[in-house]
Amino acid sequence: xxxxxxxxxxxxxxxxxxxxxxxxLAIINAIGIEKVNNTYKMYASIIMETDKETTTPxxxxxxxxxxxxxxxxxxxxxxxxxxxxxxxxxxxxxxxTIKTQEFTEIINFFLNNNETREDFLVICSKNIxxxxxxxxxxxxxxxxxxxxxEASQAIYTTMYDVINKFTLQEPIYFTNxxxxxxxxxxxxxxxxxxxxxxxxxxxSLFLNYLLNNINTYKYNYSCQDNKFLYLNxxxxxxxxxxxxxxxxxxxxxxxxxxxxxxxxINDIFTNYxxxxxxxxxxxxxxIKNTIRGLYENK
Amino acid sequence: xxxxKIENRITYIILTFACFLFNFKNIxxxxxxxxxxxxxxFIFIAExxxxxxxxxxxxxxxxxxxxxxxxxxxxxxYFITDNILxxxxxxxxxFTILLTIFILGKKGYHTIIKVILLASYFLFFFSxxxxxxxxxxxxxxxxxxxxxxxxxxxxxxxNYAFLLIYSYFLIYPxxxxxxxxxxxxxxxxxxxxxxxxxxxxxxxxxxKLYQYPYIVIFKKVNLIGFIQRIEIIFSMNYLFFFFxxxxxxxxxxxxxxxxxxxxxxxxxxFLILITIFIFFLSTIL
Numbered sequence: 001x002x003x004x005x006x007x008x009x010x011x012x013x014x015x016x017x018x019x020x021x022x023x024x025l026a027i028i029n030a031i032g033i034e035k036v037n038n039t040y041k042m043y044a045s046i047i048m049e050t051d052k053e054t055t056t057p058x059x060x061x062x063x064x065x066x067x068x069x070x071x072x073x074x075x076x077x078x079x080x081x082x083x084x085x086x087x088x089x090x091x092x093x094x095x096x097t098i099k100t101q102e103f104t105e106i107i108n109f110f111l112n113n114n115e116t117r118e119d120f121l122v123i124c125s126k127n128i129x130x131x132x133x134x135x136x137x138x139x140x141x142x143x144x145x146x147x148x149x150e151a152s153q154a155i156y157t158t159m160y161d162v163i164n165k166f167t168l169q170e171p172i173y174f175t176n177x178x179x180x181x182x183x184x185x186x187x188x189x190x191x192x193x194x195x196x197x198x199x200x201x202x203x204s205l206f207l208n209y210l211l212n213n214i215n216t217y218k219y220n221y222s223c224q225d226n227k228f229l230y231l232n233x234x235x236x237x238x239x240x241x242x243x244x245x246x247x248x249x250x251x252x253x254x255x256x257x258x259x260x261x262x263x264x265i266n267d268i269f270t271n272y273x274x275x276x277x278x279x280x281x282x283x284x285x286x287i288k289n290t291i292r293g294l295y296e297n298k
Numbered sequence: 299x300x301x302x303k304i305e306n307r308i309t310y311i312i313l314t315f316a317c318f319l320f321n322f323k324n325i326x327x328x329x330x331x332x333x334x335x336x337x338x339x340f341i342f343i344a345e346x347x348x349x350x351x352x353x354x355x356x357x358x359x360x361x362x363x364x365x366x367x368x369x370x371x372x373x374x375x376y377f378i379t380d381n382i383l384x385x386x387x388x389x390x391x392x393f394t395i396l397l398t399i400f401i402l403g404k405k406g407y408h409t410i411i412k413v414i415l416l417a418s419y420f421l422f423f424f425s426x427x428x429x430x431x432x433x434x435x436x437x438x439x440x441x442x443x444x445x446x447x448x449x450x451x452x453x454x455x456x457n458y459a460f461l462l463i464y465s466y467f468l469i470y471p472x473x474x475x476x477x478x479x480x481x482x483x484x485x486x487x488x489x490x491x492x493x494x495x496x497x498x499x500x501x502x503x504x505x506k507l508y509q510y511p512y513i514v515i516f517k518k519v520n521l522i523g524f525i526q527r528i529e530i531i532f533s534m535n536y537l538f539f540f541f542x543x544x545x546x547x548x549x550x551x552x553x554x555x556x557x558x559x560x561x562x563x564x565x566x567x568f569l570i571l572i573t574i575f576i577f578f579l580s581t582i583l
Contacts, residue, residue, distance in 0.1 A: 002401075009397070087527070111507055114380045114509075114510075115384075117517045117518075117527075119517070160500075160504065168503055
């Protein structure tokens with residue numbers, strides 16, 4: 001009798017009762033949020049079907065309004081006959097209207113939602129709707145990631161970083177995107193003390209220096225008669241204490257048409273960094289360059 | 299009901315680890331240190347004075363076991379509906395947990411230990427696998443952010459010490475075996491290792507914010523774009539660790555009833571009554 005009872009209970013946990021078809025899931029891969037007149041506006045990019053020829057997923061943008069994120073997701077279910085599924089969320093867009101109060105609500109939502117993974121990219125843009133309509137989450141993710149690795153001007157800020165920095169009341173850095181004909185990285189945006197501050201493309205490189213976010217980038221210096229010195233910054237680490245920044249660069253000389261010596265290359269690059277970094281900090285800067293490459297042969 | 303020292307060691311490690319996992323948010327580095335010292339001191343005194351043989355201790359452990367079952371069946375059922383079976387109600391989960399505990403618990407201590415030993419191979423294998431999978435996500439900078447601050451160091455240390463002492467009373471006095479200090483240090487080492495792993499991956503601040511930080515670290519795992527979304531496996535690990543703590547708490551109740559009630563039918567009657575009481579209270583919490 002006991003065994004029959006146990007077997008009957010096992011049937012309750014087969015998963016058949018809560019079975020959901022893949023087609024019945026509204027898989028959201030990107031969300032854009034802004035606040036207009038005390039109500040939120042959300043743009044959700046939902047995967048509808050996959051193109052059989054290109055195998056790229058087709059997405060549709062849904063626009064809903066509400067008083068908070070949960071409310072907007074509920075509103076979304078009114079227009080969709082599918083179950084909202086946030087586990088594949090890969091991109092989160094916001095703009096200047098999202099400030100302290102809004103961040104608190106958004107962070108609470110993600111901290112209490114076990115379905116989502118907070119390792120998705122968070123970016124800032126004035127044209128949220130256009131970005132979602134004209135591009136896709138994959139393109140934006142790749143754009144930021146490739147720039148971060150090759151030019152070190154973008155920052156790959158995830159929701160984990162946002163939650164961490166916001167609760168610690170530290171500045172949050174977002175990559176700022178704009179869209180005209182194509183999507184373009186327009187420097188960074190910093191959120192601190194309920195305000196956003198814009199940092200342009202060239203300056204974002206130097207800010208990344210102070211944040212120890214430099215992966216690699218290229219530097220060129222022109223001397224007389226259209227001759228150039230090309231350097232490839234292979235690696236860089238920045239350590240900070242109360243009074244000082246210690247920056248250690250590993251440089252590779254690509255072209256040295258200017259016939260500069262090792263010490264001269266070191267001075268040129270150190271001066272270049274110092275002049276550009278001084279505007280961001282009043283702390284003392286100690287720069288150490290390790291130079292290798294073909295400068296001896298030239 | 300003698301068990302060998304390896305069985306005791308493994309069971310003690312599993313029980314203390316379960317306690318540790320569910321109190322992760324309330325444990326800081328200092329409370330961990332002070333709590334374990336306090337627990338060690340108390341366990342030594344309990345060993346020397348045969349504390350468990352006092353009627354009052356047995357009665358207190360009986361009450362504590364009921365409290366533990368009420369409170370943690372509720373917590374475990376919420377954990378399951380949050381992470382594993384999202385579509386099911388907590389009442390159904392609580393019912394299943396308590397029914398399984400009731401059937402397994404009534405089989406006796408030796409059966410429970412054999413089940414724990416068998417499961418320990420899988421539990422420790424997955425714990426080890428978890429360490430390897432999360433290694434690439436370790437951020438050494440997080441070591442500088444380890445927070446030594448705590449809201450109430452005394453209460454946090456006391457809470458942690460209580461859990462270690464409670465786990466001790468569930469095993470050693472019942473099996474009438476000697477407590478080995480090696481068991482204690484191995485369990486502390488295992489917990490400390492996990493504690494540091496989570497802090498290295500998530501950082502001190504995020505560890506405090508998340509409800510289940512040990513599960514969140516596995517959400518980060520993405521190896522070669524293929525091995526990802528594996529937190530469900532580790533949620534199952536989490537579930538089993540905790541299931542065994544509840545199982546031995548249940549056995550504590552049965553052990554107390556067997557001591558003072560001679561007739562089997564009466565024991566069964568009281569046991570069913572207590573289980574129903576636990577079920578109702580755990581669902582309305």
